[in-house]
Amino acid sequence: MLTVDYDRLGVGAGERLLDLGAGAGRHAFEAMRRGAAVVALDLDQASLKDAHAMLETLDGDGGAVNGSALGLPFPDGSFDHVIASEVMEHIDDDRRALAEIARVLRPGGTVAITVPRWLPELVCWALSDDYHAPNQPGGHVRIYREGVLAGRLCSVGLAPYDRHHAHGLHSPYWWLKCAVGVGNDAHPLVRGYHQLLVWDITRRPLPLQVAERALQPFIGKSLVVYGRKPEQAAP
Numbered sequence: 001m002l003t004v005d006y007d008r009l010g011v012g013a014g015e016r017l018l019d020l021g022a023g024a025g026r027h028a029f030e031a032m033r034r035g036a037a038v039v040a041l042d043l044d045q046a047s048l049k050d051a052h053a054m055l056e057t058l059d060g061d062g063g064a065v066n067g068s069a070l071g072l073p074f075p076d077g078s079f080d081h082v083i084a085s086e087v088m089e090h091i092d093d094d095r096r097a098l099a100e101i102a103r104v105l106r107p108g109g110t111v112a113i114t115v116p117r118w119l120p121e122l123v124c125w126a127l128s129d130d131y132h133a134p135n136q137p138g139g140h141v142r143i144y145r146e147g148v149l150a151g152r153l154c155s156v157g158l159a160p161y162d163r164h165h166a167h168g169l170h171s172p173y174w175w176l177k178c179a180v181g182v183g184n185d186a187h188p189l190v191r192g193y194h195q196l197l198v199w200d201i202t203r204r205p206l207p208l209q210v211a212e213r214a215l216q217p218f219i220g221k222s223l224v225v226y227g228r229k230p231e232q233a234a235p
Contacts, residue, residue, distance in 0.1 A: 004112040015080040021087030025051030037061035069097040077106040085114040089140040102156040115144045117223045120171040127178035158227035166222040168215025
């Protein structure tokens with residue numbers, strides 16, 4: 001299940017891509033499948049093992065690195081593209097993380113930042129205290145409005161050039177989880193909706209694709225903002 005549109009990001013074969021906060025490596029895998037040279041970075045060692053195992057199933061240039069978004073272990077201008085999917089809402093000092101992204105991005109390079117969308121996220125916070133920090137270790141520490149996220153990109157010298165919403169079917173799932181208990185995956189409504197999402201991801205039935213596209217503009221769970229690092233720094 002991908003959140004980022006690789007065509008909007010402009011990923012091409014042979015280009016260098018950093019998947020920051022890669023988790024199990026879903027975005028890194030797709031970039032490598034398209035021929036990019038990929039680094040999947042995460043703080044969590046268990047997630048990195050999963051990402052490494054996934055990347056090893058492909059022929060190409062890919063690896064997994066343990067590291068922090070607040071101090072990326074790469075030289076300036078190391079990457080043509082950076083993806084940070086569902087990461088910034090977990091980081092207290094998101095401005096510093098974005099500055100690090102801008103630093104390791106080459107001039108002319110692009111970035112895709114995805115975060116939970118304001119309205120669906122607001123509903124989750126209202127329904128469950130356990131959904132977000134400080135009640136949940138590693139939970140969400142803020143809710144972004146689109147203008148705030150775009151402004152944060154501008155503040156580190158990245159120019160937003162596109163945006164969209166994703167995962168229209170996923171917001172009701174998270175509302176259900178928050179209503180019955182975030183950790184209550186055995187609840188019949190949650191379990192049934194999860195099976196629906198798995199069916200959508202694995203089989204892509206036409207009715208669910210239509211529903212997904214119809215719901216995205218209104219209750220899409222994720223906001224995706226694309227930015228570009230200027231070829232030359234502003235005077």
